[in-house]
Amino acid sequence: MSASAQADLQSRLGSVRDRFVAILDERLDALEVLRDALEQEETRVSALEDIRFIVHKIAGTAGTLGFEHVGTLAARTETRIDECLEQCAGASHWDSAAADLDDFMEVASQVALAHTPAA
Amino acid sequence: MRILAVDDDPIILDVLTEVLATLGHTDVTVAESAAEALQKVATPQAFDCILLDVQMPNMDGIQLCSALRNMRRYERTPILMITAMSDKSYIDRAFAAGATDYVTKPFDIQEIGARVRVAETLVTERRNLTDKVSVVKKIRDTQTAQKTFSLLDRIPVRDVDGVIEFIALENYILQLSRGSLFGSSVVAFHIPGIERIYENATAFDFQCLITDVAEAVTDALRPSQFLVSYGGNGTFVAVVEAGFRPEVATLQGEIDDILEGMELCYSDGRPIMFNVKVGAPVRLSLRSGRGAIEALRQACSNAEYRDSDARIGAASRWSLGSLMENTG
Numbered sequence: 200m201s202a203s204a205q206a207d208l209q210s211r212l213g214s215v216r217d218r219f220v221a222i223l224d225e226r227l228d229a230l231e232v233l234r235d236a237l238e239q240e241e242t243r244v245s246a247l248e249d250i251r252f253i254v255h256k257i258a259g260t261a262g263t264l265g266f267e268h269v270g271t272l273a274a275r276t277e278t279r280i281d282e283c284l285e286q287c288a289g290a291s292h293w294d295s296a297a298a299d300l301d302d303f304m305e306v307a308s309q310v311a312l313a314h315t316p317a318a
Numbered sequence: 319m320r321i322l323a324v325d326d327d328p329i330i331l332d333v334l335t336e337v338l339a340t341l342g343h344t345d346v347t348v349a350e351s352a353a354e355a356l357q358k359v360a361t362p363q364a365f366d367c368i369l370l371d372v373q374m375p376n377m378d379g380i381q382l383c384s385a386l387r388n389m390r391r392y393e394r395t396p397i398l399m400i401t402a403m404s405d406k407s408y409i410d411r412a413f414a415a416g417a418t419d420y421v422t423k424p425f426d427i428q429e430i431g432a433r434v435r436v437a438e439t440l441v442t443e444r445r446n447l448t449d450k451v452s453v454v455k456k457i458r459d460t461q462t463a464q465k466t467f468s469l470l471d472r473i474p475v476r477d478v479d480g481v482i483e484f485i486a487l488e489n490y491i492l493q494l495s496r497g498s499l500f501g502s503s504v505v506a507f508h509i510p511g512i513e514r515i516y517e518n519a520t521a522f523d524f525q526c527l528i529t530d531v532a533e534a535v536t537d538a539l540r541p542s543q544f545l546v547s548y549g550g551n552g553t554f555v556a557v558v559e560a561g562f563r564p565e566v567a568t569l570q571g572e573i574d575d576i577l578e579g580m581e582l583c584y585s586d587g588r589p590i591m592f593n594v595k596v597g598a599p600v601r602l603s604l605r606s607g608r609g610a611i612e613a614l615r616q617a618c619s620n621a622e623y624r625d626s627d628a629r630i631g632a633a634s635r636w637s638l639g640s641l642m643e644n645t646g
Contacts, residue, residue, distance in 0.1 A: 204340055208427065211336040219329050259402040260329045262424030270424055
């Protein structure tokens with residue numbers, strides 16, 4: 200791809216990044232609720248599955264749009280949740296998944312804040 | 319080129335739309351579910367290339383790929399799976415379902431561009447071939463069922479589980495090598511005297527023979543995990559899972575027994591008799607990129623080298639190398 204085509208593409212992706220950040224914000228809100236649901240044994244498995252669905256989506260797009268660290272943390276959280284669900288969510292496993300999720304949410308929140316236009 | 323992109327993530331659809339526009343492809347239709355995609359493909363004008371996400375709710379991309387392959391107009395349309403699922407099991411399922419290529423997310427935009435250019439080249443080549451076939455059919459007696467393909471052509475094999483197009487097999491091997499999924503082997507199977515058979519057979523006879531041999535090969539390879547493709551010149555090539563350690567003679571014997579049971583013959587009743595040659599397997603370990611494609615060549619050479627009829631150069635079958643070189 201030529202330099203001018205790359206520049207053209209990066210310009211086009213600017214609006215996609217803005218949309219990604221807006222959706223990231225919405226997803227973080229949903230993850231807050233699901234994070235609380237992780238604390239309850241009766242809702243833990245469904246919360247893990249829902250969290251997995253969200254971070255999977257983020258992992259697939261963040262890196263392409265220049266948010267590599269967010270993407271890496273999302274992917275790590277997804278992998279941890281997969282292990283957790285496979286091993287039937289023993290207490291120690293979901294703790295690790297929750298810790299990874301917390302790391303991811305912290306970084307993702309910073310990204311969302313940094314890219315939100317000032318009011 | 320008309321492109322259909324299917325993904326339940328609207329961000330991915332936005333990215334793909336912009337990337338494809340930068341590459342000059344502005345005729346892009348998007349769908350956010352397999353159900354919506356099936357509605358879109360039902361429209362009169364067919365799509366030339368389809369990009370599918372694997373993980374979607376309800377019907378996933380692999381199921382959608384199978385459904386598309388069952389539609390006559392999409393039997394050979396390039397289908398690129400674009401997904402974050404990089405496990406070998408997903409790659410295997412995708413190619414077995416008929417995917418032409420597989421790109422993992424987050425994707426490299428250059429790589430997407432290269433893959434779409436390869437798909438575009440395939441589409442152009444097939445359009446040119448269709449035009450040529452139409453011309454040939456107009457000037458020949460259609461009742462004699464003259465062959466419109468050469469001995470080296472990789473004629474498609476339909477309705478045999480585990481058999482995929484040759485370019486898909488090449489892409490599959492490249493995916494394995496990229497993912498460092500070592501341990502698989504490539505093994506080839508050759509029909510000796512194929513040139514003589516080709517000359518004596520009608521188009522229908524030859525197509526049936528290739529399909530029957532494909533069935534025999536796949537039956538003999540089970541229960542191993544594998545993908546097989548017909549590479550032209552009477553040669554099939556298979557990529558088999560790690561741990562596959564066949565005795566060549568045993569495999570050869572099994573295939574011959576199966577073919578004997580089929581009682582292969584020409585349309586006029588004359589028997590077609592041969593013993594399939596199985597080449598020494600070539601392991602894919604420690605090979606990457608073009609080294610993996612070289613493994614395909616070596617496997618085919620191993621199967622063909624003893625057949626005097628196989629002196630024909632098989633360079634034309636190596637599509638991926640030339641396509642990738644031409645598209646950068």
